[in-house]
Amino acid sequence: MSEQGSFSLDQAEIDKNSVIPIYYQLAKFFEKQIRQRNLLPGEALPTEAEIASHFGISRMTVRRAISELVAAGMVYAQKGKGTFVAMPKLDNIVFDLNNFYEEIKQKGMKPNSKLLEAKIVRSDELLSKRLGIPLNTRCLFFRIVVTANDEPLAYERKYTVYAKQKPILESELKDPSLSSLAAAHSDSLPVSSKKVLMVSKTTEEESLILGVSRGTPVFLMVQTLYDLERKPIAWGLSIFRGDRYKLTSYDGWYDE
Amino acid sequence: MSEQGSFSLDQAEIDKNSVIPIYYQLAKFFEKQIRQRNLLPGEALPTEAEIASHFGISRMTVRRAISELVAAGMVYAQKGKGTFVAMPKLDNIVFDLNNFYEEIKQKGMKPNSKLLEAKIVRSDELLSKRLGIPLNTRCLFFRIVVTANDEPLAYERKYTVYAKQKPILESELKDPSLSSLAAAHSDSLPVSSKKVLMVSKTTEEESLILGVSRGTPVFLMVQTLYDLERKPIAWGLSIFRGDRYKLTSYDGWYDE
DNA sequence: ATAATAACCTTGTCTATACATATAGATTTG
DNA sequence: CAAATCTATATGTATAGACAAGGTTATTAT
Numbered sequence: 178m179s180e181q182g183s184f185s186l187d188q189a190e191i192d193k194n195s196v197i198p199i200y201y202q203l204a205k206f207f208e209k210q211i212r213q214r215n216l217l218p219g220e221a222l223p224t225e226a227e228i229a230s231h232f233g234i235s236r237m238t239v240r241r242a243i244s245e246l247v248a249a250g251m252v253y254a255q256k257g258k259g260t261f262v263a264m265p266k267l268d269n270i271v272f273d274l275n276n277f278y279e280e281i282k283q284k285g286m287k288p289n290s291k292l293l294e295a296k297i298v299r300s301d302e303l304l305s306k307r308l309g310i311p312l313n314t315r316c317l318f319f320r321i322v323v324t325a326n327d328e329p330l331a332y333e334r335k336y337t338v339y340a341k342q343k344p345i346l347e348s349e350l351k352d353p354s355l356s357s358l359a360a361a362h363s364d365s366l367p368v369s370s371k372k373v374l375m376v377s378k379t380t381e382e383e384s385l386i387l388g389v390s391r392g393t394p395v396f397l398m399v400q401t402l403y404d405l406e407r408k409p410i411a412w413g414l415s416i417f418r419g420d421r422y423k424l425t426s427y428d429g430w431y432d433e
Numbered sequence: 434m435s436e437q438g439s440f441s442l443d444q445a446e447i448d449k450n451s452v453i454p455i456y457y458q459l460a461k462f463f464e465k466q467i468r469q470r471n472l473l474p475g476e477a478l479p480t481e482a483e484i485a486s487h488f489g490i491s492r493m494t495v496r497r498a499i500s501e502l503v504a505a506g507m508v509y510a511q512k513g514k515g516t517f518v519a520m521p522k523l524d525n526i527v528f529d530l531n532n533f534y535e536e537i538k539q540k541g542m543k544p545n546s547k548l549l550e551a552k553i554v555r556s557d558e559l560l561s562k563r564l565g566i567p568l569n570t571r572c573l574f575f576r577i578v579v580t581a582n583d584e585p586l587a588y589e590r591k592y593t594v595y596a597k598q599k600p601i602l603e604s605e606l607k608d609p610s611l612s613s614l615a616a617a618h619s620d621s622l623p624v625s626s627k628k629v630l631m632v633s634k635t636t637e638e639e640s641l642i643l644g645v646s647r648g649t650p651v652f653l654m655v656q657t658l659y660d661l662e663r664k665p666i667a668w669g670l671s672i673f674r675g676d677r678y679k680l681t682s683y684d685g686w687y688d689e
Numbered sequence: 690a691t692a693a694t695a696a697c698c699t700t701g702t703c704t705a706t707a708c709a710t711a712t713a714g715a716t717t718t719g
Numbered sequence: 720c721a722a723a724t725c726t727a728t729a730t731g732t733a734t735a736g737a738c739a740a741g742g743t744t745a746t747t748a749t
Contacts, residue, residue, distance in 0.1 A: 198732060212687055224699065235734045240700085248504055256700045257741035265685040369685025376632045376650040376675035394632040394650040394675075405687070419632035419650075429521040429625025431468055431661070454702060480729065491704045496730085512730045513711035 184215040186223060186231050199234055203242035211251055211262055214405060222252060222260040265368045286325040290353055293320040295345050307412045308338055315339045317362055321353050322386060329387045330421055335413035340364035355400055359411035365404035373399045387418055394419040440471040442479060442487050455490055459498035467507055467518055470661060478508060478516040521624045542581040546609055549576040551601050563668045564594055571595045573618055577609050578642060585643045586677055591669035596620035611656055615667035621660035629655045643674055650675040
C-alpha cells in the first residue's frame with residue numbers, strides 16, 4: 178500500500194525552541210497537508226511512534242497534536258489500526274433543512290419521499306454553467322417530493338453528471354440525497370458543498386405539486402456539491418413549504 | 434469568596450476500576466454539575482491539583498477531563514488564575530441571520546441600525562404569556578430598522594422585562610441586540626435561547642417600513658431568551674427582506 | 690488446507706515528574 | 720507612600736514509561 182500522495186514528514190518545519198508549542202505546529206502542519214490535498218480522505222497518517230521518533234519528540238506530544246485534528250473532525254483514529262483522514266462531512270451545519278427527515282419522525286409523523294421522475298437529460302446553457310460541463314452533456318435529472326403523512330412538504334429538483342453511465346438502482350431511491358446521488362453517478366466523491374437559503378413564492382408548477390395556492394411563501398435551498406478538484410458534480414434546488422416548516426434552534430446548555 | 438452553590442467533589446462517584454475511563458467519568462461529573470446549576474457561570478472549578486489529590490489520580494488525567502469541557506465550551510481556563518464555568522454562548526449556531534451585520538460589512542456596505550421607537554408599555558395578554566409575567570406589567574419595547582447603505586434590510590420588534598426601572602442609555606442603542614437589551618434591563622442574565630426561523634409575507638406596516646410591496650416573502654425569526662431559572666426575560670421578532678437577504682453555508686475543509 | 694494460537698503493531702489510558710508562564714498578593718526598597 | 724521585587728499558586732507544555740485493548744499477520748497444530 179504505497180502512499181502515492183506528495184506527503185512527507187520532511188516537509189514539516191518544527192521548531193522545538195519556538196514559543197509556539199510543538200503540538201500546535203504539528204497539528205497545523207497536518208491540517209495544511211490535508212487542506213492542500215497532500216493527504217487524501219481515507220489515507221493513513223504515519224503512526225504516532227513514527228512521527229515521534231522522526232521529530233525526536235514524545236509520543237504524548239504527537240497525540241496532543243492529533244487530538245486537535247480529531248476534535249476538528251479532519252481525522253479519525255481507530256484503536257489497533259491507525260489514524261486516517263476523514264471524509265469531509267457535508268452535514269448541514271448552518272441550516273438543518275436537509276435533516277428534517279428525522280424531525281418529521283420525532284413529531285410522530287411518517288416521512289416518505291416519492292420519486293416523480295428520473296431521466297437522462299442533455300445539459301442546456303444554464304445547467305452546463307452550473308456543473309461546469311460542455312453543452313449537451315448527458316446528465317441525470319431527478320424530481321422528488323418529500324411527504325409527511327402523505328402531505329407534500331418539499332419539492333426537489335436535482336442534477337448530477339452522468340459519468341458512470343450506469344443504470345439508476347432501486348436502492349438509490351430510498352436515500353435520494355444529493356450527495357448519495359452524486360457519489361453513485363459521478364466519477365468522483367463530493368467533498369465540499371455550498372448551500373444558499375432564500376425565501377420565495379411558489380410558481381404554478383410548484384403550487385400544484387405542493388398543493389398550496391400560488392404565491393405561498395417558501396424556503397428555497399440551492400445546493401452545489403464539489404469534488405476534490407473543486408469541480409461541481411451535482412446541483413439541486415429544494416423548496417420547502419413555509420406554512421408547514423420552520424427551523425428551530427436551541428442555544429445554551431442547561432437541563433430541563 | 435465562598436462558593437454558595439451546592440457543589441462538592443464528594444458527590445462525584447469515580448470508579449477507578451471501571452472500564453469507563455477516569456477522565457471521562459470526571460468530565461461527565463463536572464458537566465452534570467454545570468447543567469444542574471450546582472456550578473454557576475463565573476464560578477471556579479477546584480484547582481487541578483486539588484481534584485487530583487482528592488481522587489488520588491494524576492493531574493494529567495484531571496487535565497484530560499477538563500480539556501473535554503473546554504472543547505465543549507462549558508468552561509474556560511486562565512493560566513495563573515484557575516478554571517471557570519463559562520457563560521453560555523447564545524450565538525446563532527444554526528442560522529446566522531443575527532450576525533449579518535458582519536456580512537454586510539464584508540460586502541463593502543455600510544450597516545446601520547436606526548431606533549424607530551423605545552418606550553415603556555404595559556404587557557397585554559399575549560406578551561404576558563410570552564414573558565411569563567402578570568398582566569399589565571411594565572416592559573420595554575423597541576422598534577428597530579437595520580439598513581445597509583441606508584436601504585432597509587430588516588425590521589425588528591423587541592420586548593424585555595423592565596425590572597431595573599433604569600433609563601435607556603444612549604450606548605445601548607449602538608448594540609440593540611436582544612441579549613444585550615435583556616442583560617441591561619432585566620434582573621438576570623440570559624443563559625439560553627430559542628430561535629425559530631419561518632417564512633412569511635409582509636404586512637401593511639412591514640411593507641411600509643421595509644419599502645417593499647405588500648406580500649413580499651420574508652424571513653421571520655422569533656427569538657426568546659431565558660435566564661438560569663428558565664424564565665423568559667426577552668422576546669423579539671425580526672423580519673428580513675427576502676429579496677435582499679440569503680443565508681449561505683460552505684461545508685468541507687479544502688483550500689481555494 | 691484449515692483453524693487455533695502467538696507475536697507484533699496500533700491507538701487508548703494513566704502515572705510521575707519537570708519546567709515554563711501567567712496572576713495575585715506580600716514584601717522589600719527607593 | 721509608591722514602585723519594584725519576590726513568592727506562592729495556577730494552568731500550559733513536554734517527557735518517558737507502563738500497561739490495556741483492538742487489529743493484523745505470521746506461525747503452529749490439527
